[in-house]
Structure formats: C-alpha cells, structure tokens
Amino acid sequence: MISAILVMALGAIVLGAALGYAAVKFRVEGDPLVEKIDAILPQTQCGQCGFPGCKPYAEAIAKGEAEINQCPPGGEEGIRKLADLLGREVKELSAEHGIEKPKAVAFIDEQICIGCTLCIQACPVDAIIGAAKQMHTIVADQCTGCELCLPPCPVNCISMEPLPESVETWKWKYPVFAIKPATKEVA
Amino acid sequence: MSMLHRLFNFHGGVKPAYNKEASTQQPIAVSPAPTFLVIPLHQSIGGTPRPLVQAGDKVLKGQRIGEADGNVSSAVHASTSGTVTAVEMRLMPHTSGLPALCVVIEPDGRDEWITRTPFDYRNATPTQTRDYLRDAGVVGLGGAVFPSHLKLNPGKSGKLDTLVINGAECEPFITCDDVLMRERAEATVKGIAIMREMLAAGRVLVGIEDNKPEAIAAMEKAVAGEKDMAVIVVPTRYPAGGAKQLIRVLTGIEVPHGKRSTDYGVQCFNVGTAYAIYEAIALGQPLVSRIVTVAGNVEKARNYEVLFGTPMADLIALCDAKPDTDRLIMGGPMMGVRMPADSVPVVKATNCVLVGSPILFPPPPPEMPCIRCGECAKACPADLQPFELYWFSRAKIFGKAQEYNLFDCIECGCCAYVCPSHIPLVDYYRFAKSEIWAREKEKEAADEARVRYEFRLFREEREKEEKAARLAAKTAAGREKAAAALASVDQPTTTPEEDAKKALIAAALERAKAQKADAAPQNTEQLTSEQQAEIAAIEARRAEIREMAKPHLPPDN
Structure with missing residues (x-):
C-alpha cells in the first residue's frame, strides 16, 4: 500500500519537475497570435483604429476587444486576411474609422515651412528630417502616409501627395473585358 | 560531331508559323543615326543607373552616360557622339505607357568613338573582368536583359561542366x-x-534550330578549330530557345523548381550576348547597338544594326510599313509586348520590332469559359498546370497560384496558343505576378516601418530616462553646493533644510541675473565721442521729423 503511494508520489514529482523545467525552458515570449495579427496590419501607425499604433490594435484584436474592420489603410484585403486568420466573419470597413485611400506620402512645402519641429515629433516612423528653425523635409521612401503630421502643422504646409505610378511600380491589369450590352439599332 | 550527340526532349511546346523568310533575304544593314537619340537609363534587370551627364555636355560614342547602381545593374553608354540636350522623363518601350528617365542626345554626325582599348582579361582577376563587363553595359540580349557579368561566375566549385550557347531563336518573325x-x-x-x-x-554546346541551315553551316565552320565546342542542331519547336528548355534538349538536365542551372554545372547565354562580350573585351567597345529584326506588316522586312535610343518610328520608316499598320510589338508574336507609341526608343531588350495590322493579328475571338480540356497542360514547356494557375489568378487567390509554381511560368504563351476557349492565359499570369510582387514590396515596407516605429518608442523611452537622470544629477549637485556654501557661512539660526532651499533660490536668482545681463544689448556701452555725437544728431533729426508729421496725423491720434 505504502509502496504504491510512494511510487505514485515519485511519479508525480518526476513529471512535475519535467513539466516545470519545460515551462521555463520552452517559455514562449510574447503572444504568437498578436505577432501574426501584427504581421497582417500595414504598419502605418496612423492610429485611425483608435489605438496608439498597429501593435496595440493587434493586441486588442487578439483579446477580442476590437473588431477586425477598424484599419482603413489595410483596407478590404486586410480585413479578409484577418478574418481568415481568426476565423471571424468578413465585415465592411467601419466608416467611423475612415475610408480606404490610395497610398500617398506627405509632402512639405518648403516655402511655407517655419521649422517648428512639431511634425517631426508627430511622425511615428521618424521619416521627417529637420531641426528647430531649419527647413523640414520628408523621406518619402519611409513615409507610411499616416497623416499624423498634418494636424500639428501650424502653417498647413504639409499635404498628402498620391504616389505616381512608375515603370517599376506599374502592374498588369486584371484581364477582364467589358461586356457590351446587346443594343438593337433603332431603325 | 553533332550527329553523335544525343538529344533529349522537353515537354509540351507548339509549332506556330515561323514567318522568318522575309527578314533573312538581305544582309544586316546599318540603321542611320536619327535626329535625336533617346537613351533610357534603365535598360536591364536590376538597379537604375545614375546619370553621369547633364544637358549641354558633349559626349563621344561609347562614353558612359549612366553608372551601374550597385552590382546588380549595368551601365549605359552614348550610342553616338553628340550633345546631350536633356536628361528627362520620356516614354519608355514598356506596355505601361509610362515615362522614365532618359538621356536625349543630338548626334553631331561624326560618330566619334572614345579611345577603345581591348581588355586584357587573361591578366585580370575574374572580379575585375566582371566589373569591366558591368561598366561596358553587357547584358543578356536574348530578351531578358539580365546583367551578363553576374552570370559569368562559375560559383563555388570554380568550374562548369557545360556552357550552353543559345542560337535556337524559336520565336516567329525574329531572325536577329x-x-x-x-x-x-x-x-x-x-x-x-x-x-x-x-x-x-x-x-560548349551551341544549340541552333534546324530551320536555320545557313547559320548552322557558318557556326560549324567557325567552331571547327575549337576544342570541345560543338554546334548541335535541335528540332524546331517553340519554345526550344527558352534557357531551361534548351538545356534540357542539349544535356538532358531538367532544372527543378527553385534551383539554378549552375547548381547542375550548366550556364546558358544567347549568341548575341557572346558577340557583345567579344566586342567589349576584344575590341574595347561597350554595348551601344544591337541587331534588330523589323518584320510583320512591312514591305521590306530586314535586320538592322540599330543604335540604342533610335526611335522605333525611324527604324520602321526604313522598311516601309503598310498603310493599315495599327500597332508595334517589341519582341515576337508569342511573347512580345505592345508599344504605347512609335516614338519609343530601341533598347537592349529590343530583339525585334514587329509591325502589326488587324489582318496580320486579327483581334482574338471572345473569351469563353474554361472547359477543363487540359490542352494547356499538354502544351506547357515548364510542366505547369496552366488551368490551375488561371483559376487561382482569376479568383485572385495568389498564395495558391504561387503554390502551383506561378513563378516558374516563362510566359511563352503556348497555353494561350492552344486554348480552344481563347482565354488570354498569359495576361492572367502577368497580372497575378505583378500583384504578388507589389504585395511583397508592401510587406517589406511594412516591416521596415515596424522596425522604425519600435525604434522610435525605444528612443523616446531612453530620452525620457536620460532626461530624468540629468535632472536628478543637477538637483543633487545644486543641493551639495548650497550646503557647502552654508557650511562656510555657518548660520545656526535656521535648519539645514531651510538653508539648502534658500541657497537654491539664491543660486537661481544669481543665474537669472547672469542670463539677463547676457541678454541685454551691450553695444551701447563704451562708445566713442564721435559715435555719441552721431547718435545725438540722429535723435535730433527724428524729433524734427516727428514735429513735421504731426499736422498729417489723423485728428483722434
């Protein structure tokens, strides 16, 4: 009887130790689901979703605190990918969070800029170069088009310029030909 | 020798009408320099070369006008001597109809070369030779315009088994x-x-299709003295001139998905590229022209040696296009792309300018639904399942299309050629490919933005900590100083804490005073008597003016 209890107890201790060791050794840092959601989000860091960045929004989605249709830059396709990942229903983009726009980058009119550095402080990806009382300029390659620099500018010298299509970025169009309605000629 | 060589077969392929006779009746002619050369800077795979000239510069034939941007890029050169009139955006020979940066040169008619010195590649390191070829602008002239210097590398093993030279030229109309x-x-x-x-x-195996007996005879004569170099006649079947297909036919090696032919000891070059390398190394001439076939809806189809940058319209004018001409195609009827206008220049990728008309290339019959007949899979030389690729591309399920190896598609057009429903299959693949590339670019940009955003958060946190630390250090130092000052005065009536506070206030007042003194204008002190007199005079004049102005002021002032 006692030996049986001892064997069971020993087994429990050994397995418990193994599990405890594994829990420490193979500990998963962070939440893999959040990482997966974050990978789908466009990293504009614009805050249109109501969260202070893409990562916080991803965390909120993972916790079930936010809907998947609050990201205008991600657009319809982003919503579809999130729905696939999370097994949720595809929804229309929530109108209160904004509308899907073509990608644009900020442009500073250097004639008007007074060098106040407010836009530099607002830029979430440090894509604006300048210093106090010096002219500022946007590094267009790194601008995510979040528009966060627009409201702080005291002289309204920043505008959003849609990215022009170039030979490098041009895409073959979807090859569907318009179907002409069969119109009968009036005699 | 060629009779003993065992040939292999590639899967699929088609036998379209070749239409090659018209342009091979006459020898190569030299196309005259046009009024203006428009030389695009981006003519090869890889980075866009940086312009080295500006408007007003005089250039010589073969002078470098665009410097390779990194190693995966290739230089561009002035095709003739003359004056640069502009470096500006011009329409490109690209389906998009979009402009890109070009160097516009007005030829001076002298066609004066730079000093041409042959490159002694035997006494140069392989890297030096490759850099030389990059700066000579040598790229693959079979149509893909991949920088040749990148392919002229035997890799880790230091040697190759077989060098395949592609003279198959399987596409209809093209005879360059x-x-x-x-x-x-x-x-x-x-x-x-x-x-x-x-x-x-x-x-070395030189593969030539059996419909070019003159070329085979000439090449056999030329290779006669070379050791282990043979001309191999391959059956005429489109696309025998695809690199993977020709390697398969000549060596039996099938290069699998995700591998390169060099992994199997084989490398493949076009004959035109071989000639360009000869010119660059043996003659010291960078790539400034190429042979271009002009064929199709023209009276006089012929091959021309054309300077890069020659507008296609000038080239067509030499061949008398028929009046019903409605389009220009760069390349052949199977893989060629339609040009947005006839003003676009001939570039390194232009092996053929095919002149089209509604009779020569009638509009395709209406697209019908896919009937799952499987003809496209039978014709596919890349062993793909074109119908699957079509469904996934059409439904925009790009991940699946990639799983079915969309990127192994060489866009040869065999599937669309045999499709009984007349589906423009290649258009769907091109659409899917460019969408996938665009998404990959977006993904890269998003990843970079994420890194930059996280770094910004880290930086803000760090700055906050540093600021707090600085403030703490300053306060501590101030207190210490004040305490020391008090200790020397020694006033026992107040508590040490009050003393410290008082001392801090006193120190702050002192600082404020010093700042004020700094800020006050100093240039009115220590004036000479002359300066003072001058100031007094000015003040007097001012008072006078004020008096004079009084009657003109509005009454309520």
Missing part, C-alpha cells in the same frame, strides 16, 4: 540571332571562347 550567326560567326565564337575561359567550362 540567325543573321548574326550567318555574318559574324567568327567573332561570336571568339566571344564564346572568352566566356568559356571565364567560366572554366568543360564543353
């Missing part, structure tokens, strides 16, 4: 390689010998 081999076989073989030496290749 055919006439090159007929007329310049000796030089081409010299170029091949240079490539073989650079690659340390054991044997």
